[in-house]
Amino acid sequence: MNEYKYSELMLDEYLEDVWKCIRCGFCNSVCPTSNTSFSYMSSKTSRGRIILLQAYFSGILRKPLRDRELQELLDYCFGCRRCLEVCPPGVRIPYMLWRAKHIGRRHNLLNKLIYSNYGSFEKLCSNFPSLSNNILRSRFGKILLELLVGIDRRIDFPEFHDVSLEKWIRMNRSSTSGKRLAYFIDVFTNYHEVGLGIEVVRLVEKLGYSVEVPDQREAGTLLLEAGMMDKAIKVAKENVESLYKYIMNGASILTSSPAAYIALKYDYPEILGDSKSKLVSEKTLDIIELLIKEYEDGEIRFNEKNSGRIIYHHSCFTKASGLTKHIKRLLTLAGYNLIEVEECCGIGGVWGMSKKHYNDSLDVGSNLFIKLRSLSSPVASQSETCRIQIRNNAKVRVEHPFSYISKAIELK
Amino acid sequence: MNGYFNKVSGKDVEFYEKLLGSKNLSISEEELVTNSIDAYPGMFYKPEIVLWPETSEQVSSILRYSYDRLIPVYLRGGGTGLTGTVPIYGGVLINLVKMNKILTVYEEDMQVVVQPGIVYNTLNKELEKYDLFFPPDPSSGSVCTIGGMVASNASGLKAVKYGTTKDYVLGLEVVLPDGKIVKLGSRTFKYSTGFDLLKMMVGSQGTLGVFTEITLRLKHLPEYIETGVAFFPSIERAVKTVYQIIRNGIDVAAIEFIDEQMIKVVSEFKKLQLPESKAMLLIEAHGTEASVSETMKRCVRIMKDNEAVEIRVAKDIEEREKLWAARKGAYPATLRLGKYMIISDVVVPISKLLDAVLNSYEIGRKYGIEVQVIGHFGDGNLHVHWTSRDDKEKIGLLHQANEMLAKWVIEVGGSVSGEHGIGVEKKKFMKIQHGEAYKMMLDVKRLLDPRCILSPGIIFDLEEVVH
Numbered sequence: 001m002n003e004y005k006y007s008e009l010m011l012d013e014y015l016e017d018v019w020k021c022i023r024c025g026f027c028n029s030v031c032p033t034s035n036t037s038f039s040y041m042s043s044k045t046s047r048g049r050i051i052l053l054q055a056y057f058s059g060i061l062r063k064p065l066r067d068r069e070l071q072e073l074l075d076y077c078f079g080c081r082r083c084l085e086v087c088p089p090g091v092r093i094p095y096m097l098w099r100a101k102h103i104g105r106r107h108n109l110l111n112k113l114i115y116s117n118y119g120s121f122e123k124l125c126s127n128f129p130s131l132s133n134n135i136l137r138s139r140f141g142k143i144l145l146e147l148l149v150g151i152d153r154r155i156d157f158p159e160f161h162d163v164s165l166e167k168w169i170r171m172n173r174s175s176t177s178g179k180r181l182a183y184f185i186d187v188f189t190n191y192h193e194v195g196l197g198i199e200v201v202r203l204v205e206k207l208g209y210s211v212e213v214p215d216q217r218e219a220g221t222l223l224l225e226a227g228m229m230d231k232a233i234k235v236a237k238e239n240v241e242s243l244y245k246y247i248m249n250g251a252s253i254l255t256s257s258p259a260a261y262i263a264l265k266y267d268y269p270e271i272l273g274d275s276k277s278k279l280v281s282e283k284t285l286d287i288i289e290l291l292i293k294e295y296e297d298g299e300i301r302f303n304e305k306n307s308g309r310i311i312y313h314h315s316c317f318t319k320a321s322g323l324t325k326h327i328k329r330l331l332t333l334a335g336y337n338l339i340e341v342e343e344c345c346g347i348g349g350v351w352g353m354s355k356k357h358y359n360d361s362l363d364v365g366s367n368l369f370i371k372l373r374s375l376s377s378p379v380a381s382q383s384e385t386c387r388i389q390i391r392n393n394a395k396v397r398v399e400h401p402f403s404y405i406s407k408a409i410e411l412k
Numbered sequence: 413m414n415g416y417f418n419k420v421s422g423k424d425v426e427f428y429e430k431l432l433g434s435k436n437l438s439i440s441e442e443e444l445v446t447n448s449i450d451a452y453p454g455m456f457y458k459p460e461i462v463l464w465p466e467t468s469e470q471v472s473s474i475l476r477y478s479y480d481r482l483i484p485v486y487l488r489g490g491g492t493g494l495t496g497t498v499p500i501y502g503g504v505l506i507n508l509v510k511m512n513k514i515l516t517v518y519e520e521d522m523q524v525v526v527q528p529g530i531v532y533n534t535l536n537k538e539l540e541k542y543d544l545f546f547p548p549d550p551s552s553g554s555v556c557t558i559g560g561m562v563a564s565n566a567s568g569l570k571a572v573k574y575g576t577t578k579d580y581v582l583g584l585e586v587v588l589p590d591g592k593i594v595k596l597g598s599r600t601f602k603y604s605t606g607f608d609l610l611k612m613m614v615g616s617q618g619t620l621g622v623f624t625e626i627t628l629r630l631k632h633l634p635e636y637i638e639t640g641v642a643f644f645p646s647i648e649r650a651v652k653t654v655y656q657i658i659r660n661g662i663d664v665a666a667i668e669f670i671d672e673q674m675i676k677v678v679s680e681f682k683k684l685q686l687p688e689s690k691a692m693l694l695i696e697a698h699g700t701e702a703s704v705s706e707t708m709k710r711c712v713r714i715m716k717d718n719e720a721v722e723i724r725v726a727k728d729i730e731e732r733e734k735l736w737a738a739r740k741g742a743y744p745a746t747l748r749l750g751k752y753m754i755i756s757d758v759v760v761p762i763s764k765l766l767d768a769v770l771n772s773y774e775i776g777r778k779y780g781i782e783v784q785v786i787g788h789f790g791d792g793n794l795h796v797h798w799t800s801r802d803d804k805e806k807i808g809l810l811h812q813a814n815e816m817l818a819k820w821v822i823e824v825g826g827s828v829s830g831e832h833g834i835g836v837e838k839k840k841f842m843k844i845q846h847g848e849a850y851k852m853m854l855d856v857k858r859l860l861d862p863r864c865i866l867s868p869g870i871i872f873d874l875e876e877v878v879h
Contacts, residue, residue, distance in 0.1 A: 019751045023451045024744040025492050029533070029554035040464055040509045041438065042446035042491065055445040060456045063441060073442055086554075088681055088741030089748050 007056070007065045010103050014096040018057060020089045021050045027083035027093060032316070032344035033076045036363045043073050046083055046093065053100060071104035076360075078348025079225045080316035081262075094224075095270055101227025114149055116231045119187050119218035126191040129160040136160075151350075152358035156392050158192040165190045165197035166213050172201075178208045180251035182243060184284070186260035187218045188384040196400050200256050200287050206411055207294055212251065215242045219263035222350050229271070236268045236277070244276045253284040256402065258317035258382050259349070261286045265321065287402055288326045288382075291409075295333065302408045307335035310404060311375055313368070313390065314342050315383035323382070327401045331380065334408035339375060343368035347389035362393065369394040380404050413874045417501050417865075418482045420460035428463055428504075431473050436464040436510070447488055447505050451552075451744075452496035452837060453754060459486060459505035466510050468585060468593060468624035475622065475866070476591025478504055484868050485589075487618040489529060489557030493564065494743075494755060495835025497617055500869035506622065508559050514538055515625065522630045523582065523599060528559025528623050544630040547574035550831070551740040559623050564833035565615035569739065572658070572790025573665040573698065574631065576831065578614040583627035586613060586620075589861035593624075601629060612856070617833050618867040620860050634665075634698035638708050639732040642720040643689035647671065649718040650691035651766040654789040656714045657695075658762055663707055667790035668694040668739055671769075674746070674784045674797075681745040682738035687722055693789075694739055742786050743795060749782070750801030754810045758821040759830035762792045768821065772796045775816050779809040793830035819844065834871045842871070 008015055024047075028034040031046035042048040052073065055061035063070055079094045087093065114121055125132035135141035142153035163171075165185055181204060189197045201211050217239055223232035243253050243264070255261040264284040268277040285293075294300045310331060318324055331338055345365040346352050352361025372379060372394040379398040381387050390398045428437050438444070439461050448458040465471045478485045484503030499505050512529035519542050526535060532553040536545050550556055550568035560566070562584070567576035583597035597603070597610035613620055644650040654667050670678065670692045679686040686692065693715070697707040708725070715723055726732040738745075746753055760768045769785050772794070776783030782801065787794040798813050800806035818828045818841050828834075828841040843850050857864070857877055864877040 016751075020747045022453065022744045022747055023449060023491070024552065024741075025451070025490060025555035026552075026741065026744070029531075040507070041443055042462075042507070043440070043442040045446075047491070048442075048446040051446045051449060052442060055448075055456060058456065060448075060458070061441065061445050069440070070442060086737075086741070088743070088745035090681070090745075 003064045003066070007100075007103055011096065011099050014092060014099050015057070017091045017093075017096045018050065018053045021047075021054070021091045022089065023047055023051060024088065026086045026088065030082040030086050031077075032080055032082070032346060032348070032364045033078065033360065036360070038360070038363065044076055046077065049074055049077055049097060050091070050093065053096070065100060066104035068104070068106070071101065071106070074101050074104070078351035079221070080344065080348060081320035082316055082344075084320060092270070098224050098227055098229060102229040105227040110148055111150060112228070115223060115226055115228060118222060122187050122191050123164070126160045126164050129162050133159045146355050150354050150356065152353060152355045154358060155353055155388070158388065160191050161194040163194065165194045168194060168198060169201055169211060169213050173211065174205050178210045180246070180249070181209045181211050181254040182214045182246035182251040183211050183254045184216055184219075184239070184243065184260050184264060185213065186255070186257040189257055193384065193400070196403060197256065199406055200402065203406055203409065204254070204287070204290065207299060211254070212246065214246050219257070219260045221259045221263055221267070224267065224271075225349055225351060233271055236263070236272055239264075240268055240272065240277045240280050243280050247279060247283045253280060254287060254290065255284060256287045256400070257384060258286075258315060258321050258323070259384070261321050261323070262317055286321070286323055288323050288330065291330055291405065292326045295330075299412050300409050301412065302333045302335065303410050305335070305408065307337065309339060309377045310336040311339045311341055311372065311377050311379045312401070313345070313372075313379055313381035313386065313398070314340065315381050315386040316344055316348075318382040327380075327382065330405045331401060334405050336404060339377070341368060341371055343371065345386045345389040347385045349385055352389065353385075361389070365389060365393060372396050378404075413878065416482075416874065416878065417484050417503060417868075420483055420503060424481060424483065425461060427477055428461065428474065432463060432465060432470060436466070438462045447491075447499075447507060449498060450491050450493040450496065452494050452498075452835060454496040454498070454836065457498040457500050458502060459499040460502045462505045462507055464507050464510045468587060471506065471587045471622050471624055472591045472593050474504065474506060475587055475589055479590045479863060479865050482863060482865065484865050486867055487559075487563070487622060489560035489563075490531065490552065490555045492552040492556045493560065493835060494757070494832040495564075495617075495829075495837040497833070497835045497867065497870050500836065501874070508557065508622075511624065512557070517542060518599070519544070521599065522632070523627060524630060525583075525625060525627045526558050528562070528626060529557050532556050532558060532561060539630060540633065543633045545633050546580060546628055547631050548577050548580070551743065553740070558626055558628070562614055562623055562626055563617050565831065567788075567831045569666050569668060569736070569788060570696075571788055571793070571831075572667060573663065578611055580628045580630070581610065581614050581626065582629050583625075584610055584613055584623050585625035587622040587624055589621065589863070589866040597627065599627060615833065617835060617870050619857060619871050620866070622866075636701045636704045637665075637696065637698055637732070638704045639694070639696045639726040639735060640708060640711070640724060641686070641735065642693045642695070642715045642723045643687055644691045644693070644718065644720055645689065647691045647769055648766060649720070650693055651769060651789070653693060653714055653718045653720070654765065655762055656718075657711055658790060660710070660714070662710050663697070663699070663703075664695055664711065664790060665698040666694065666696040666788070669785070669787050669789040670694065670739070670742065671785045673749075673782075674742055674786050677745050677748055677784070678738040678742050680748060681741055682734050684734065684738055689721055694735060743797070746784060746797045746799060749799055750803075752802065752804060752807055752810065753797050753799040754814055756794070756796040756798070756814050756817055757829045757832040758796070758818060758826055759791070759793045760821055760824055760826035762789075764824050764826065765789060765792060765794075767824070768794055768826075771820060772817055775813045779813045781806055781809050781813060788830070791830070792826070815840070836869060839871060839873060
């Protein structure tokens, strides 16, 4: 099979999306990497990437799609999905580009191994939290991580917790009756932000739910972004199979990470297209949605003792998830005076952590960091990687919105 | 005229590099390709080199050199053009996005001086600080540049109240094809000082010069805004409503018409849950709270007289913005129906609006293609979408239908373009649109650009300019 036919085949149904784009450029106006010091170059913009695909499939661009330079340009899409909201013809831009990146994927064996198993890798490290944290904090460890995995040495990672959330829940479940929730935790909360997960579990248990932890792998967003479609599909299938059993036994799926929510709600049905993933999607609710429901049902109310100024950072994934309005409503009900900031922090999951793109990510996030520093108020941001980037570069306090909201909740 | 121009050589690249620095030019295949097409559904025309000048002097040097070397030069801003202003003859493409600064805000005079590469929405966001704005409001406002707007005399959703770009251009610094820099206009709205060369430049689509500084007059931001939508049982009723609103001198800021099929398209795009109906009008009023309320009341009365089945007023800014976002994305959103479509941009005297809509559908039936109509009906501007869903075989018919409508429009005293310009797409209509005056335009082009290096093939065929 020639390269062109292979590319057509790989793009599959998304080939139609390539032609649906009329190059209006609306995506450029919201795309984080299309509004930087380097995006004066059309080839480094969202529209440019689609034009490249159109040119390739028209025979105008005489390069194979796996060409290294071409792939590096496609890699400037880190899958934020802001474009999905503004694209008038509904071109599924990130999904289309993941397919195109899959054609040119070039990961070394170690990279591939770690990317495909980063959940297991994190689990392994979390078994030796002191050692892992010492390594992560040391200059040597950072250089090693950069050399082996390509993570930029300038990044300070949050530490591994002594015990994973998964273990904590299994040891501390206080309720086994009531409405069932299967918690799809995702890696970061499981090993690094265990405190947040514990707060979530304690609250929902007080609200009469019982929380279980199904067998689960990482959400797999990283694999999609890296163009590792086959691995992403495998991970998605495993997660769906596991969660489906819980749903069949009457549970709903709970998330607290926007990446996990988006994976279950939108990505899995999109990449698997089967009835099970659609059911998992329907039955998934984020802790934010759950709180809205409980509030509307009169099960919780808010004291307004916490009133104060909070900066609400619109993380890309939260925008794409549709949860923004709920988060804003809850923060307001909790008595906070909100200042909203729309700018992207530039992290884009692992994209902005990589040595290759860390400077680009700082370029994307530069306006946000300046703004946050000047506003000097606590920040609420739902995405875990946004919080890492903001902490590292704006040097301000930043928490998951739930952490602020939960302080003001009073149970009936 | 193949072979008329010189190709960009290694020595030329060296010159441009010395002038601009290596970061401000590119000959990479990817960069050339992504600068070779705009939002017009046409072909790819690759330039041979892309340049990003940052000063007027650099633009001048590029043009002087290219003029001497007989290398064609094309211009690009936001790349949102709908008529194909692309490098048909290759050569140099000057991308003006790095010239994107606000140079001076004359707050007291309500004026601003900008470089051409600033994006429309970015400018207005900055002007908000002064309670000012630049009103034309094209649908592509989040991407298009001011230079591009002046070059195509763009307008959009609010032209019925505020007019078009040319009504706001007070002054231009223009680099002529031979590199000379001239200043046109002044900082006053009124002048009577001989030929109006300033206005001649507006809408010239990069064929007469490169605008490197633009002075715009501004308006005060409206104190109060109200937006409403109305749904009608027939196209006739909706168009009659528009006519009566305008004829009665009601001061609306926008009246947008959207037909049955497009209601579904925009509704799906922005998840608006609009009711099914034959036509919808989107109306906005600007002013004081009292004046807006009065305007809307008068509009509602006329809508009711015309049997509007449902009238809604946007309850908050969020809803208003969603309605406008849906309308602004209407043209590209049509691709939800299928990938083959072209758009017309005709303008008719408002008494001919209904005929224009009905005629468009009739033409569609004649050619066996689908037709959707939207438009800025307050100023008689229709955007007819000719679509064949995914049937490639019918592309020729789309163009034939478009041509048939354009000819009818000219017959009834209208124009083939209200705001998109001519580009390569509408060159064929220039002679019938302008008659003898077309020759005068050619003479002007020859006078300013005798070697026709600037945007050759745009508006005029190269052969007509250079014998």
